[in-house]
Amino acid sequence: MDESPMDDSRPVKIKVRGLSKVFGKHPQKALELRNQGMKRSDILEKTGQTLGLSNISFDVYEGELLVIMGLSGSGKSTLIRCLNRLIETSEGEIIIDGENIPKLNDRALLECRRRHFSMVFQNFALFPHRTVQQNAEFGLEIRGVEKNERYKIAHNSLKQVGLEGWEDAYPNQLSGGMQQRVGLARALANDATVLLMDEAFSALDPLIRKDMQQELLQLQSKMQKTTVFITHDLDEALNIGDRIVLLKDGEIVQIGTPEEILTQPADDYVRRFIEGVDRARILTAESAMRPLRSTARDSDGPRTALRRMSDHSIDSIYVTDRDRRLLGLLEADAASRAIEEGADTIIAHLTQDFRKVPPDEPLHNLFAMFSDKSFPIAVIDEEQRLLGVVVKGAVLDELARAGEQ
Amino acid sequence: MDIPRIPLGNWIESGLDWLTSEYSLVTRGISRFTQTGIDVLNDSLMWLPEWALLALITLLCWKLAGARLAIGSVAGLALIWNLGLWDPMIETLTLVVFATLVAVVIAIPVGITAALSNRLYRVIMPVLDFMQTMPAFVYLIPAIPFFGIGSVSAIFATVIFSMPPAIRFTTLGIRQVPVELIEAADAYGATRGQKLFKVQLPLSLPTVMAGINQTIMLALSMVVIAAMIGADGLGSEVWRAIQRLRPGDGFEAGIAVVILAMLLDRLTQSLRKTRQ
Numbered sequence: 001m002d003e004s005p006m007d008d009s010r011p012v013k014i015k016v017r018g019l020s021k022v023f024g025k026h027p028q029k030a031l032e033l034r035n036q037g038m039k040r041s042d043i044l045e046k047t048g049q050t051l052g053l054s055n056i057s058f059d060v061y062e063g064e065l066l067v068i069m070g071l072s073g074s075g076k077s078t079l080i081r082c083l084n085r086l087i088e089t090s091e092g093e094i095i096i097d098g099e100n101i102p103k104l105n106d107r108a109l110l111e112c113r114r115r116h117f118s119m120v121f122q123n124f125a126l127f128p129h130r131t132v133q134q135n136a137e138f139g140l141e142i143r144g145v146e147k148n149e150r151y152k153i154a155h156n157s158l159k160q161v162g163l164e165g166w167e168d169a170y171p172n173q174l175s176g177g178m179q180q181r182v183g184l185a186r187a188l189a190n191d192a193t194v195l196l197m198d199e200a201f202s203a204l205d206p207l208i209r210k211d212m213q214q215e216l217l218q219l220q221s222k223m224q225k226t227t228v229f230i231t232h233d234l235d236e237a238l239n240i241g242d243r244i245v246l247l248k249d250g251e252i253v254q255i256g257t258p259e260e261i262l263t264q265p266a267d268d269y270v271r272r273f274i275e276g277v278d279r280a281r282i283l284t285a286e287s288a289m290r291p292l293r294s295t296a297r298d299s300d301g302p303r304t305a306l307r308r309m310s311d312h313s314i315d316s317i318y319v320t321d322r323d324r325r326l327l328g329l330l331e332a333d334a335a336s337r338a339i340e341e342g343a344d345t346i347i348a349h350l351t352q353d354f355r356k357v358p359p360d361e362p363l364h365n366l367f368a369m370f371s372d373k374s375f376p377i378a379v380i381d382e383e384q385r386l387l388g389v390v391v392k393g394a395v396l397d398e399l400a401r402a403g404e405q
Numbered sequence: 406m407d408i409p410r411i412p413l414g415n416w417i418e419s420g421l422d423w424l425t426s427e428y429s430l431v432t433r434g435i436s437r438f439t440q441t442g443i444d445v446l447n448d449s450l451m452w453l454p455e456w457a458l459l460a461l462i463t464l465l466c467w468k469l470a471g472a473r474l475a476i477g478s479v480a481g482l483a484l485i486w487n488l489g490l491w492d493p494m495i496e497t498l499t500l501v502v503f504a505t506l507v508a509v510v511i512a513i514p515v516g517i518t519a520a521l522s523n524r525l526y527r528v529i530m531p532v533l534d535f536m537q538t539m540p541a542f543v544y545l546i547p548a549i550p551f552f553g554i555g556s557v558s559a560i561f562a563t564v565i566f567s568m569p570p571a572i573r574f575t576t577l578g579i580r581q582v583p584v585e586l587i588e589a590a591d592a593y594g595a596t597r598g599q600k601l602f603k604v605q606l607p608l609s610l611p612t613v614m615a616g617i618n619q620t621i622m623l624a625l626s627m628v629v630i631a632a633m634i635g636a637d638g639l640g641s642e643v644w645r646a647i648q649r650l651r652p653g654d655g656f657e658a659g660i661a662v663v664i665l666a667m668l669l670d671r672l673t674q675s676l677r678k679t680r681q
Contacts, residue, residue: 081588084592086588086591086592110594110596111594112594113591113592113593113594114593114594117592117594118592118593119588119589119592119593121585121588121589123585125583125585125586125588125589127586127589127604127608128608129607129608138589138593138603139593139594141603142590142593142594142595142599142603143594190593196592
């Protein structure tokens, strides 16, 4: 397993170390065989026990959206249920704020679940005998929050997910998408420190699903809630995940950001997986290209160029001649320097330290071009004319969209 | 070779004898308590004039189930009144209501524990099979040494005979609550009690009500049979008709039982539907 993506500098919310889960009556026996190097299928044959998860270690950083992704049978549902101990683990540690969840006694476990975990379920798991409002209040009610207060909080979170006016409806009166919004509101109202989402959007139809993903991202950017999101869908994982944990047969295959997974697949399994993403059509730079919001002309003075940058809140600007042929890139600090020197044109201050590609450049080649200090990649035609730019996020978006079609 | 006959009956009898003599204080206490309960309920129902009770029941039918049942209730109860079977009908109703109350009070907690504990489930289910398949008359025999001839014995036998469906349906209702809802309750940190009262019981209520409906029906059939050990009511009218060979009287009382049964059944069913 690859340990390198674990970043020591970021605060860790949940630390999972050496987690294993055996389904069966004598887990120790299965674990022993595993330690002797026996494979999952052989252990099943020999002991009749299934090794659901084997030696799983990863961190969930404070405020990130971590996606755990795998096909059915990969153990992802088991893993998320081990986190809040809906399923007992067989070995290993899960540390949240200094508490080791598998070792907690019943009372401490209840407290831990109330404080740390909200959960959204694949099939919504709304209580049919409760109204939308009462469903949203459930977690607060369990914790003994006073009636008026929990009404207010739940009402607020219903508003956040766009369900104002539906408080008195019952779940069976709502569409699937709306039901899952209730599920989300119930989780948000609870204000636990971690949000667990178990295939939360998998039961929704594709359009609604895309909307929900966008809304989740918006909520996430506002609240910065630590979220563990389970999915079997790579496009969804690429679209919403800050980082992705790829699971196969109960083991971690790769941990990394969407870019890392796409550009540096750990093995053939991951590679086959990603092939599915852009196989649908050959993606090129053109498909992810965006028109430029603003360019500078070679005749512009440094003050004009700088003002244009600040008008569009960008810190660099592409400079072209009268025929839109690309001359170079002007950075904001280069422009300021030009002003100090009293220069009246910007030509001398341009840099060529950026990437340019033709419109038919395959999209996956573009990943490698994004360095730490990444300018948008310029897309130019044969006559050096500037057609548009590609920014980092657009590449991922495009790949994800292609996978859906 | 002669295999000696197992004296199963003797064992049971000596066991019952032992119970009767050892626990006579208890049985007498239960007997007195039950008798008082029956008398109070019976007297208050009797105290109301026929037309008042008829109006009350009809109103209840109308509110809970609608106009059709209300019309049926007026017609049915008026017929019973006209046939001169009002008082026996009230006596039967009293026994049914009382027996059902006792049965439900015992059955629901037992049903809940059986649903939550697999071990208890395995113990209780065969006991329920026994209780349900043992011919109903057999319960009447030990009832007499325990509680003497009369209504209390009838209640005892009726409770035993009518309790199983309430237990079974309660257990079934709770076990039928979808796993993901239990998971949701657990995930938000619900205690066992919170899970039971906020999720499991409310969701199993329709099934529990179906069980109570069955219990009422069984109780009604049993209190009629219990006339053989001296219970009052419509059953004793039937019993008398048998002894005097008067089929007309027998059918009149029988029709009154049917009317009462239909009223109780429709009422409890409508209660179940309005709850959903």
